[in-house]
Amino acid sequence: MLTKAEKTKLFILETASPLYNEKGISGVSIDDVLEATKLTKGCIYGHFNGKDDLSEQVVDFSLKKISQKLAGIVSQGKTAEEKVFLYLDFHKNPIDTYIAGGCPIFNTAVEADDHFPSIKKKVATVLETGLQGISNILKEGIVNGEFSDELNADIFAFKILSAVEGGIVLSRTMDSQKLMIELIKDLKKELKRYTL
Numbered sequence: 710m711l712t713k714a715e716k717t718k719l720f721i722l723e724t725a726s727p728l729y730n731e732k733g734i735s736g737v738s739i740d741d742v743l744e745a746t747k748l749t750k751g752c753i754y755g756h757f758n759g760k761d762d763l764s765e766q767v768v769d770f771s772l773k774k775i776s777q778k779l780a781g782i783v784s785q786g787k788t789a790e791e792k793v794f795l796y797l798d799f800h801k802n803p804i805d806t807y808i809a810g811g812c813p814i815f816n817t818a819v820e821a822d823d824h825f826p827s828i829k830k831k832v833a834t835v836l837e838t839g840l841q842g843i844s845n846i847l848k849e850g851i852v853n854g855e856f857s858d859e860l861n862a863d864i865f866a867f868k869i870l871s872a873v874e875g876g877i878v879l880s881r882t883m884d885s886q887k888l889m890i891e892l893i894k895d896l897k898k899e900l901k902r903y904t905l
Contacts, residue, residue: 718756721746721763722770729767731810733820734828739763768821768828771813772835778807779839789850793869793900796843797893800873803880811881814839815874840870860903869896 711719724746728737739760742753757763782799786792803811810816814835821829847862872892880889 714756717748717752721748721753721756722767725763725767726771726774726813727809729764730771730808730813730816733816734764734768734825735820737764764825765828768813768817768831771808772817772831775808775813776835776839780842783842783846789846789853789855790900790904792846793843793850794897797869797873797896800877801890801893802886803877803889804884804886806877812874812877815878836870840866843869854905856900856903857905860900865900872896 721742725737725742728741728745732741739750739753742763743750746753753763757766779796779799782795783792786795799807800812806812814832817828818832818836821832844862844866847856847860847865850856851858851860851862876889876892880886
């Protein structure tokens with residue numbers, strides 16, 4: 710059971726998460742968070758040591774939230790192919806995303822690249838973990854006899870992750886999910902070529 714203070718902090722993180730995802734770390738001010746939460750400055754500063762601390766914790770919260778959601782969805786698959794397809798299907802609608810504003814992994818990665826080295830490391834860890842997770846699923850499929858050993862699991866995992874993350878950005882910029890749906894179909898079709 711969460712304490713009242715823990716519930717308040719969680720509320721702040723949940724409320725600030727889409728703000729940061731839509732406006733970016735630099736684009737969000739404490740006033741934005743105050744307006745969204747309807748809390749006082751004293752309350753915010755009672756839970757966070759300034760904007761940098763708030764930003765770090767919001768990023769941690771968002772990255773953990775998206776990673777846990779994806780892991781939960783992928784784990785429902787019975788086969789390696791089902792797991793990969795569930796991962797891909799999760800990203801079918803890049804306009805209406807799990808956390809408003811697109812993929813927090815990509816959004817944070819772009820902004821953190823040059824300006825927030827500690828946050829960049831966090832995003833890199835999440836990306837590396839995700840990439841390794843997809844690769845491991847593909848390797849599991851090879852070992853289980855689902856896929857041919859001609860499938861290069863590491864390269865195909867990188868292709869999936871790159872295509873999905875890039876597809877989200879392009880789809881959101883063009884305000885259309887049509888090509889993302891086709892991209893996912895194409896990635897599934899390509900993986901099927903390795904099915905035994």
